[in-house]
Structure formats: C-alpha cells, structure tokens
Amino acid sequence: MQEPFLEFAKAYVRHNQYNKERVLIKSLLLALRFVHAALKELHGTPDILKVDGSVQELVFEKLIAWYGSKRRRSTHYIGLELMKLYTELRERGIHPALPHWQSPWKSENRSSSMDPAAVAWRKDKTPDDRKLAAVLVAFELAETDKDQYWTSLSLMLAFASSRGGELVDLRVDSLIDEHYTDRYGRTKRRVGLRWFSAKGFGANIKWVPRLPNSNGNEIQESRLMDMVARAFMHLLRLSEPARKAAKLAYDTNGTVFPIHELCITSKSYPQDRVLNDMETAHAMCRTANLDRTGRQFWPNNRTSRQFFSWHLPCVQYGNPTYKDIAQADYLKFKNKLSHWPYTSNSERVEVWESLVLHQWNQFHDGAKSSVYPNSYCLITTTQLCNQLSGKWEKGENTVMSLFARLGLTMDDGSPIRLTTHDFRRWHGTRGRALAFKGLSEHRLRMLAGRQDIFQNDTYDFNTPVQKAAQYRQLIGTTSSNLPLDKRLNIGIPIYRHELLRRELREHEVPQPIQVGEFGGCTHSISEPPCLKGGDCLTCSEKKYIKGTSGCLERLREAASHHKAEFDALEAWQKKRDQLGIDQWMTYNVIRYAVAESIIQQMEDPSIANGTVLGVDEHFDPSPLKVNLMAKGIEVPEKSQDRVTQEINQLLGVVDGA
Structure with a gap:
C-alpha cells in the first residue's frame, strides 16, 4: 500500500484491534487492499478522503473479477469488513454522505445446505454418541492429577452444552448441591452450576439432568449428578495452590515471594536480602542451570533467555532478592491474563476465585518440566482441544490426548478425537431429535446459552433422512x-x-x-x-x-x-x-x-x-x-x-x- 492510504490502514487496523481483540485480520487486510486498488485506479492516488459511491462500485467489480460470482466464505467475510469500513467512515464524519452499501454475499448455512462440500462437512462434524460416552469412561478411569483435571473440564462441557471459553468464569462457589421437597412431599437431590454464558445470554444455572429409564431408582437417576459434583471437587483441589499464589500477588502487588517447599532458605528469610546462585536456582525451580558443583550458574547461561526465560532480568546483572523474583513473576503471569484481575471481560470472577486456575507446567507433558509454585494460569480452548484430540506437528504427535493416555479407542481401533465445540453440536443435534417429545426450542436455546433462538438451526446435524423419519409415520394415515x-x-x-x-x-x-x-x-x-x-x-x-x-x-x-x-x-x-x-x-x-x-x-x-x-x-x-x-x-x-x-x-x- 502507498501513502497516504498506508497510514490510514495502520490506524484503522489498530483501532479495530483495540475495540475488539482479534487474532486473524486476513479479511480486513484484503478489504483494505481492494479499496486501495480502486482509489488508485479511479483517482490516481490512494487517498481515503476520496472514497465515494464510484469507489464502492469498483471495489465490488474487482471482488467479482477476482473471486467470481459464486458465494464463497472469503467473499462473505470481506463483504462484512467493507460494510464496517464504510460505516466507520460515515460515523466518524470523514464521509457523512457516503452511500450505504450492503454486501450481496450472505453467510452459508452449512447445516442445511445440500452443497457437496457442506454435506461432507456435516458428515465430518456430526457428533458420535460413542465419543461422548468415552468422556464419561475417561472420567471414571482418570487417576493422575493431570487426567483428573482435563477429564473434569470435559465432563463440565459434556453436560452443560457450553462454549469452551466459558469455563474460566466458573467460580469456586459455583456448585449447587442441595435437597428439595417436591409437590408430593418427596425429598430429592438436585445439582447445578452457576454458569455465565457469553455472547449476550448472561448468567444462569445449568442443572444436571436426571438419567431416564431408572424406574425411580434415586441412585441411578443421580449418577450424572455425582460425577459432576466429583469433577467440581477435583478442580477445586487442583486449583487451590494457583489460587493462593494469585491472591498473594494481588494483595501485595507482586512484592512478596511465597517461599515454597523447594526453596533452601528458611521460611523467615528476608524478602530484600540478596540470594546466592544455589538459593536463586531453587527459588526459580531452575536447578538445571547450575554447574557441576551445584553451587553456581554456568557463566554463559546468565545472558541467555533460553535458560532463564522471564527470570533473565533477575540474574543478568547480578543475583536477585525474593522481591525481585516476585516482581518478575507478577509481570509474567499478570500480563498473560488479558483482563487481570478478572478472568474475562465479563468481570464477574477474580482470578483467585477461578475454579480452573492452574500453575505453570502443572499439567505439562514434558518429563523434565517442573511445576513453578509462584504461578497462576488460565486454560485456553486450544489446550483443551489438544487434550481431547491430541496435537501433531510435522507429522509427530507432540501432545498425547487423554483418551490415548487412558487406552481408549473407537471400536475399530482408531483414535478418539473431539473438540470443545463437539459437545454443543451433540446437544443441538440430540435436542432437535427430541424436540417433538417436549424439549422446546426455547429450552434448547437456554441450555446452550444462545441469545438468538435461530442459531439452534446451526447446531442441528440430523441428516435429511433422520428429519424425514419423524414425519414418515404421518404418510398414508390419519x-x-x-x-x-x-x-x-x-x-x-x-x-x-x-x-x-x-x-x-x-x-x-x-x-x-x-x-x-x-x-x-x-x-x-x-x-x-x-x-x-x-x-x-x-x-x-x-x-x-x-x-x-x-x-x-x-x-x-x-x-x-x-x-x-x-x-x-x-x-x-x-x-x-x-x-x-x-x-x-x-x-x-x-x-x-x-x-x-x-x-x-x-x-x-x-x-x-x-x-x-x-x-x-x-x-x-x-x-x-x-x-x-x-x-x-x-x-x-x-x-x-x-x-x-x-x-x-x-x-x-x-x-x-
């Protein structure tokens, strides 16, 4: 891009990323490139102040010439970015009289389209009951802290039909496990989680369903309730050290280092007194950087970020104090949390009250990686997806899935692979299949935490044959x-x-x-x-x-x-x-x-x-x-x-x- 359009493009991208955090800006950059090309062709100079209706028409013609007239996902997203750009130019007073332009490319509903690519996509994404059952089996088989942590998170999504990113807003007091008296005077148990659904739906309580076909057996009916309550207690126990570290860091503004069990100094060691190399290595859990004597750091390691990572400023120009290490930890882990001291932009849950908080390397696959006590991290959906399906880099399995660790496979021996969104697809598909038995569209929307009830269609993966089977009984009969x-x-x-x-x-x-x-x-x-x-x-x-x-x-x-x-x-x-x-x-x-x-x-x-x-x-x-x-x-x-x-x-x- 050429000036003066280049400066505008930089400012516009920065403005968009400030208002809404984004990872990919591919469609936005393509939209700006087409506007740049149209301005240069019509006016000879790419000046944003010369955008008018003729530029809008030329941009559209160039899009058609480049991508063709068929509807594609790329043109749909570029069209949305162009609409946002023209709206911004009007609202900011740069071009108040700029014509309103509507993108002709609508979003393709792949859940109902009969396009071969959409049919193949639905077949690949259709949830399998056996995979969902494997999550329950994995939860029962989990013995190590690592497996209990990831299977507990998976179980939460399996029953709640929620988004993976909503797990960070689970508080330590979210569990409701109580007994109530129904209208017949019977005492019954109910278990639920106080959940915050993103995308506008807000806070609600997701009750764990009672298992059907139990013939009134209270123990069988409440088996899923027991599993959810156990999963909650697993997460409560495993997140406790990280929650304590986060609370201390917030209360002291990162000026106090918690002298942990791996430290070789006394618990009363002054925070401002300089540590020697051996004491520093044990406090940072970096004893591998000590030389053969075990008393000093290797001289060349002190200047290498590869060996000290975020602790490099503490040792680069001399030995640190506990306070120096605490400050480095505070900057490291606070900056990793985008909404500190909250877990998300909802600002409902403080970090030290999050149920899913964990420590650095607490569940790392590497055998040489040790847990760092003075740390606090939140999970990401990518990490959970890696645990549900494994991770491959250059043909090598770098992260083993929890199913592989527990020896669970499909009937034909193939690996079990899931994503966090497969749980929502499964609930949406099964919910639609049961809709004629009393599960309403509104109830299905509430369970999934959707603000728009029409989005239920997007998660309906029942095949046309399955949908037709519900009405086939009506044919030829009254x-x-x-x-x-x-x-x-x-x-x-x-x-x-x-x-x-x-x-x-x-x-x-x-x-x-x-x-x-x-x-x-x-x-x-x-x-x-x-x-x-x-x-x-x-x-x-x-x-x-x-x-x-x-x-x-x-x-x-x-x-x-x-x-x-x-x-x-x-x-x-x-x-x-x-x-x-x-x-x-x-x-x-x-x-x-x-x-x-x-x-x-x-x-x-x-x-x-x-x-x-x-x-x-x-x-x-x-x-x-x-x-x-x-x-x-x-x-x-x-x-x-x-x-x-x-x-x-x-x-x-x-x-x-």
Missing part, C-alpha cells in the same frame, strides 16, 4: 387411525372429547389437551376454575393414556410415596392413637389405591396401548352431586368400570358397599 400414544410420540394434538371417550358434539369447538407424564386434564375452559388446588391424582377429570412415555414411572413414584406415608402414619397411630391421624391415613390410602390401580391397568398386557384410564366419578363426586345428595335427592350411580372395581378391591370394599 390421526383417527392412530392410537393416542402414537399420536403423542408424533406430536399430533389430543382433544378433550377423545380423552372423555365420546364424539364431538354439534357446534362444540375441539379443545386441545396438553398431555404430560401425569396425564391430561379434561376440565373445560368454559367451566368455572378448578377447585382441586393441584390434587390431581384422585380427580376424575384427570386422564391417563397407556403407553405415554414416563407416565408409568411417575405413577409408581406417587404410589410408593403415599404407601410410605400411610405405613409411617399407621405405625405412629398404633403407638399413640392420636386424634386426626386416621383422616391422614385415609387421605394417603385412597391416593395409593388410585395410583396402584392405574398402574395395574398399565401393566396389564390385555389392555392395549393408547387406552384412556382414569378415576371414575364414583370416587370423585362433583360439587353438584354432593349438594343434591345432601338435600336427600337420589343420584343414580353409573355402572362400575374396571378401574373402579380394582380400587374397591384394594380398599377392601366388597360389591361397592
């Missing part, structure tokens, strides 16, 4: 031909009159019912509000569909709870014969009988899936019926169905008497 449980799995609405097992009346408007694990309520919206206060188990308006996912397990939980309550009350009553306890015994035994009777129907193989089950009105009389009976008006009883007979038998009532 909802009237499908059992209700099949319609729930597909996502077809269930209506109130269907749960009431009657035809839609004339002029009656179909009312969709939200059916969940505990059935669906048939209380009409046109009727007065429900007066049951959430006590739905014995309500005749509550209907259950046999075959509904999770319904049988929830009913078993309810039956087990009410039976345990009844047994405890019965034991209490036998000892004390307390007034009013018998009413609570009746309350619990009725609910146990109702839940157990519905369970027996759901387990009966002679009853088909899709059958509607519920409590008969005989056990749940309406307020109108109660008032009529109170006035002596006889209300005819309906014939008892099978559920009513089962409840009578469980309650010990014979022939309805």
Whole structure:
C-alpha cells in the first residue's frame, strides 16, 4: 500500500484491534487492499478522503473479477469488513454522505445446505454418541492429577452444552448441591452450576439432568449428578495452590515471594536480602542451570533467555532478592491474563476465585518440566482441544490426548478425537431429535446459552433422512387411525372429547389437551376454575393414556410415596392413637389405591396401548352431586368400570358397599 492510504490502514487496523481483540485480520487486510486498488485506479492516488459511491462500485467489480460470482466464505467475510469500513467512515464524519452499501454475499448455512462440500462437512462434524460416552469412561478411569483435571473440564462441557471459553468464569462457589421437597412431599437431590454464558445470554444455572429409564431408582437417576459434583471437587483441589499464589500477588502487588517447599532458605528469610546462585536456582525451580558443583550458574547461561526465560532480568546483572523474583513473576503471569484481575471481560470472577486456575507446567507433558509454585494460569480452548484430540506437528504427535493416555479407542481401533465445540453440536443435534417429545426450542436455546433462538438451526446435524423419519409415520394415515400414544410420540394434538371417550358434539369447538407424564386434564375452559388446588391424582377429570412415555414411572413414584406415608402414619397411630391421624391415613390410602390401580391397568398386557384410564366419578363426586345428595335427592350411580372395581378391591370394599 502507498501513502497516504498506508497510514490510514495502520490506524484503522489498530483501532479495530483495540475495540475488539482479534487474532486473524486476513479479511480486513484484503478489504483494505481492494479499496486501495480502486482509489488508485479511479483517482490516481490512494487517498481515503476520496472514497465515494464510484469507489464502492469498483471495489465490488474487482471482488467479482477476482473471486467470481459464486458465494464463497472469503467473499462473505470481506463483504462484512467493507460494510464496517464504510460505516466507520460515515460515523466518524470523514464521509457523512457516503452511500450505504450492503454486501450481496450472505453467510452459508452449512447445516442445511445440500452443497457437496457442506454435506461432507456435516458428515465430518456430526457428533458420535460413542465419543461422548468415552468422556464419561475417561472420567471414571482418570487417576493422575493431570487426567483428573482435563477429564473434569470435559465432563463440565459434556453436560452443560457450553462454549469452551466459558469455563474460566466458573467460580469456586459455583456448585449447587442441595435437597428439595417436591409437590408430593418427596425429598430429592438436585445439582447445578452457576454458569455465565457469553455472547449476550448472561448468567444462569445449568442443572444436571436426571438419567431416564431408572424406574425411580434415586441412585441411578443421580449418577450424572455425582460425577459432576466429583469433577467440581477435583478442580477445586487442583486449583487451590494457583489460587493462593494469585491472591498473594494481588494483595501485595507482586512484592512478596511465597517461599515454597523447594526453596533452601528458611521460611523467615528476608524478602530484600540478596540470594546466592544455589538459593536463586531453587527459588526459580531452575536447578538445571547450575554447574557441576551445584553451587553456581554456568557463566554463559546468565545472558541467555533460553535458560532463564522471564527470570533473565533477575540474574543478568547480578543475583536477585525474593522481591525481585516476585516482581518478575507478577509481570509474567499478570500480563498473560488479558483482563487481570478478572478472568474475562465479563468481570464477574477474580482470578483467585477461578475454579480452573492452574500453575505453570502443572499439567505439562514434558518429563523434565517442573511445576513453578509462584504461578497462576488460565486454560485456553486450544489446550483443551489438544487434550481431547491430541496435537501433531510435522507429522509427530507432540501432545498425547487423554483418551490415548487412558487406552481408549473407537471400536475399530482408531483414535478418539473431539473438540470443545463437539459437545454443543451433540446437544443441538440430540435436542432437535427430541424436540417433538417436549424439549422446546426455547429450552434448547437456554441450555446452550444462545441469545438468538435461530442459531439452534446451526447446531442441528440430523441428516435429511433422520428429519424425514419423524414425519414418515404421518404418510398414508390419519390421526383417527392412530392410537393416542402414537399420536403423542408424533406430536399430533389430543382433544378433550377423545380423552372423555365420546364424539364431538354439534357446534362444540375441539379443545386441545396438553398431555404430560401425569396425564391430561379434561376440565373445560368454559367451566368455572378448578377447585382441586393441584390434587390431581384422585380427580376424575384427570386422564391417563397407556403407553405415554414416563407416565408409568411417575405413577409408581406417587404410589410408593403415599404407601410410605400411610405405613409411617399407621405405625405412629398404633403407638399413640392420636386424634386426626386416621383422616391422614385415609387421605394417603385412597391416593395409593388410585395410583396402584392405574398402574395395574398399565401393566396389564390385555389392555392395549393408547387406552384412556382414569378415576371414575364414583370416587370423585362433583360439587353438584354432593349438594343434591345432601338435600336427600337420589343420584343414580353409573355402572362400575374396571378401574373402579380394582380400587374397591384394594380398599377392601366388597360389591361397592
């Protein structure tokens, strides 16, 4: 580039990097080169003050001539940089009347594009369940501090569906491990992490999910919770020395050196007294620089940064004090943390409160590298990716992955390779696959910490065949031909009159019912509000569909709870014969009988899936019926169905008497 455009280009790049830290400026430089070429061709001199609409058009023509008219990733990014440049020229008053230019190259959505390159990219990036399972296996096999550290970080991302860079904002008090009482009076455990999601979503709590298909076994349901809690404690223990060093450095402004166990002086050695060579080498953990006597440094080493690194100024012109070494350490490690004293630009977590802090060389692969006690470092996503997939330089494996260290491979013997973003892709893909079973797009967005809900599409790696399979069941059939449980799995609405097992009346408007694990309520919206206060188990308006996912397990939980309550009350009553306890015994035994009777129907193989089950009105009389009976008006009883007979038998009532 030529002057005067060159000075502007330097200032503009510096301005951009100051406002937003960047690593690659390739697209920005290419955009500036095209503007430079257009200015020189149109005006003879590359002066930024001569940019106008004709220059914008020529820049566009040169881009088309160079890259072609097809949409490419390079032209997309260059177009974005040109838009930013023109906007900056308008807002800074350099060219207030500069025409607004819109880039014609849109971002290619490779998650939905059928371009062969996009299809190949999706195939390569599609997450594998076996690889994610290997993370859990690796966590259980990890024994060394190094393996426990990296597997714990991997487990955090595996359950949280978060970005690798968000790990640095985990505080030492982020873990929530508590017991709570649900609406049925059962004491349950829940584990979560206070998480800060970047890119605008902000702070939230990510709860560890309960494992399904456990048939109410609390130990099996909470296995993942146990693993996350253990991973948190591993990180808490391993980060403690680095956190202490960072806190001391901040409190003393780097003027006090913590005399560690490798030092050969006493703990009370003055900070301002000069050390000899041997004392200096042990304090810096650089004993390899001592000569054969072990008492002095090699003379040539004192002037070599290769041997002393950031400690070179301490020994280059004489021996240091502990204070000098502390100052050198402070400058070294503080400058490595871009947002000191915070871990990130969110300024939520101080460095000495970070859960993932570690010491210099604490988990280094080299056998000769020793841990430096007076140090504090934060992980990077590159380091974690190297542990998940290994690192190769010039065909040589320089960093062995944690899976290779633990002897884990794929079924065919190939190495397991993951990146930190594969966890987000896995959650996005599986979340979309389960979306028709109740996991909403909004919930999927919250779990991933995305500000834009439309970004869920970017992480959907289900193939067209998998997406079509969800709707293939609808082809050539109607909802009237499908059992209700099949319609729930597909996502077809269930209506109130269907749960009431009657035809839609004339002029009656179909009312969709939200059916969940505990059935669906048939209380009409046109009727007065429900007066049951959430006590739905014995309500005749509550209907259950046999075959509904999770319904049988929830009913078993309810039956087990009410039976345990009844047994405890019965034991209490036998000892004390307390007034009013018998009413609570009746309350619990009725609910146990109702839940157990519905369970027996759901387990009966002679009853088909899709059958509607519920409590008969005989056990749940309406307020109108109660008032009529109170006035002596006889209300005819309906014939008892099978559920009513089962409840009578469980309650010990014979022939309805």
